[in-house]
Amino acid sequence: MFFLTICGDFRAFRRAVYAFLACTAVAFVVLPRDSTEFRFDKVRSTGRIGDLSLGGNQSPEGSEKGCSGGPTR
Known part of the structure; x- marks a missing residue:
């Protein structure tokens, strides 16, 4: 979207x-x-998708760490 x-x-x-x-509303219904x-x-739980330092971690915390210049493998 960016x-x-x-x-x-x-x-x-x-x-x-x-x-x-619309898709979110349908899911809630x-x-x-x-x-x-x-x-x-669950969306804030990084344990289900891997360590924060993994480059493929697309959780909010993983994205934040990636944008802040944190270590990635």
């Missing part, structure tokens, strides 16, 4: 945001307990 804003394609950016919000657990608990 690419869409850089290129100035704001219609595509809006569509991507709306699609994400279909599986409310699982969606809540994932969004507010």
